[in-house]
Amino acid sequence: MGFIGSVFSPWYAWSGRRDPANHVCLNVATYGRGGRFAMTERRRRDLATSPERLEIGPSAMTWTGDALVIDVNEWGGLPNVGRLRGRITLRPSAVTSVELPLTPDGAHVWRPFAPVSEIDVDLGPGCRWTGHGYFDANFGTRALEADFGFWTWGRFPTRSGATCVYDAERLDRTHLSSAFRFGADGSAEAVEAPPRTRFRRSLWSVRRETRADEGFVPKQSLNMLDAPFYSRSAVTTRLWGEETTGVHEALDLRRFRSPLLKPMLAVRVPRV
Template sequence: MSDDGGQAVSLIAFIGSVFSPWYAWSGRREPQNHCCLNVVTTGLNGRFTMTDRGRGALGQSRDRLQIGPSSMHWTGQELVIEVNEWGAPPMVTPVRGRVVLTPRVMTGTEVWLTPDGAHLWRPFAPIADIEVTLSQGHSWRGHGYFDANFGTRALEADFSFWTWGRYPLRDRVMCFYDAELRDGRHFDLAVEIGGDGTVGRSEAPPRTRFARNPWLVRRETRADQGFRPRRKLSLLEAPFYSRSVVETRIDGETTVGMHEALDLTRFRSPLMKPLLAVRVPRRAGWP
């Protein structure tokens, strides 16, 4: 997110693209054959990219991830993301440029999101600086983070709904995971990361609902008693998903951070996959 709070970007590299209809239709047997770089930018010139690419587009080494014409490279001090994608319909235009993320702290924390460890979350660099230079006029500096999720089962096999949020405070960052599992259990996690990189569980303020997205996806996050969170910027609104910049209040401090809400009951609907195929084109071959 930019320092002035006016722009934001989200980039997710997938090996086994969990939201790809092509990966679901394949039976999810070969994740390396369904990889992509998802890029979302905000505003009137915002773009969304999510091309499902085949095995030939994937290149991996210790410090580099190549997905077709785009890549991520760890220099030892920075994560450099080279973007060379095309926007999804109806905005089919090039999305090109570079994002450089410089961690302020790094962690080795790993969190199990299910009791058997089938789904993991790793906040590698929860406090970082970013520099964005992308097409459509997105050129700014701000703050960000770098994390990763890993799983051995489809998300919709284990979860019905979840929300996640990452909120910077004066001297630390708070991350919240609130999930409803399909078996009726709940997973509620509040993680506090200090400016020195220390990580620990924390007491979370109450779960608080705020305005649904345009597709009526339920949205909630953590907020001090009596404070109603609100969306500041929208990155992606879908029938089963919302990613946005949200303002909330934690321990008396008003903060603006990244938030997502994911309705996996809706995502499981067989009607959702053909709709997604329009926005997630498949390019199996790559030279």
Template sequence: MKDGGGRAISIIAFIGSVFSPWYAWSGRRNPENHVCINVATYGPGGRFTMTDRGQSALRQTEDSFTVGPSSLHWRNGQLTIEIDEISSPPLVSRVRGRVTVTPSALSQVELPLTEDGAHIWRPFAPTAKIEVDLDRDGWQWDGHGYFDANFGTRALEQDFTYWTWGRFPTGDGSTCFYDATRLDGSELGMGIRFDGEGHAEVVTPPPKTRMKRSLWALYRETRADPGHQPTQVMPMLDAPFYNRAAVRTVIEGEDTVGVHEALDLKRFRSPLLKPILALRVPRRPHWTFRG
């Protein structure tokens, strides 16, 4: 998120693109044949890119990840993301540039989201600085961000009905909340506070507090001190089953704005949703690297 607000960016690198209809239709047999670097920008002129690419577009080394024309590289304590993508309708255009993520520190936390460890959350850098330099006026800015990952051996909808996640800058670090309702009816409710050195402390999260529903009437909630109402301050991604937004809340007396996500896996299971998603997520099975 940009310092001072008004603009934000999210970048997700997928092996086995969990929200891709093409991956679901394939039976999820070969994750490496459904790879993607999803880039979404929020604010004036915001755009969305998510191209499902085949295995020929994938290259990996110990410190780099490449999907077709875009790539991530880890060098000297920084994650550099080179972007060259095409946005989906209605703003079809090239999205090109560089984003640099500089963590304040790296954490060692791994949080299993199910008892058998089939789903794991790994917050590599819960507190970081970002530099954004894209090929559009106004899209050169600095801000604060984070770098995390989710790993799984089963589809999300096989184990969950609903979850929310939030990352909020607090003190010299950040606080993350992970709340999920599993398919068996059990629940996960976790709060973790990270300092600027990446040290983690499990905390008792403040109460769940309902937020206003999204434009698609998606139920939303997050954590807030008693007597405080979380509010959306900037819309980001709004889909029938998923919502991402900048949200203001109060945590241990501190007013903070962070990124909040809500995911309804009951809606995502609907077979009617997949053809709609295909309009936003094109499939490009073939790629040839030059040089």
């Protein structure tokens, strides 16, 4: 993930969020045995942008016209400290036109560019693979915790493409409930998803829920990232009769607002 104005950065929060370009980073995370994590925050002098390219320090993302090429040159954090280098190439089957405001005033926007993609990963020995991928972006003019208390998101591959679900509890007591079916041709259809269904909390006891057919209880199939305010995992659910395993996120922004978390995050997100 590339950040301009790193939303989870304690340094950005402590600065008053006045200069997003002075708080940039490329976040890389791999999972399983030997998993790596990098999220080094850099300054304005380390940022360069053009319509086709985003450079953050020694790393870069480049749009070639039919692929997003991510050249990674970062320093992995604990517990596997060391250089993290390689290339990730994502090839969308098509680019969608969907843009979803997450608040009525459009202060937060979700843009699923390519929910159906192929991806090649080469981050060195033990981390080379090819599979299905996903590419989206979020834009915002206010801090997430200024508008939201809790949200979940999920992207689930299907026989015909992918389904994305987005549910959020806003601080004004309104709710966002959105679901889209995406085809491999870039087509998108807003749909009424099955009910929100809770399942087992994360290791840090973050509440988790996603959409599932009546009577089906989703379950975690792989723990990816666990923090006091955030959970990322592979989750198996059933949507419209089709069982599928996809990436799921749960974010507790009430916990994230706690000032006690910022010093903890500073250890995980070092600043150059």
